[in-house]
Amino acid sequence: MKTIKLNIDDSLYKHIKTVMNIKAMCGHFCGEIDEFLFLLIKNIEDNQEEITIERSKDTK
Numbered sequence: 001m002k003t004i005k006l007n008i009d010d011s012l013y014k015h016i017k018t019v020m021n022i023k024a025m026c027g028h029f030c031g032e033i034d035e036f037l038f039l040l041i042k043n044i045e046d047n048q049e050e051i052t053i054e055r056s057k058d059t060k
Contacts, residue, residue, distance in 0.1 A: 005052045
């Protein structure tokens with residue numbers, strides 16, 4: 001199993017974490033979810049890869 005790291009901004013990070021938490025509770029995607037995000041997560045899971053989500057280290 002390989003790990004996929006996504007470096008994303010804070011608001012997208014929070015959104016993805018919320019989506020993943022809801023999926024963990026429901027067993028499937030619930031509510032509104034961005035189609036790109038759904039396909040990304042589904043593809044990663046179908047390939048038995050682990051998702052590691054990290055916030056960008058932008059220092060402005």
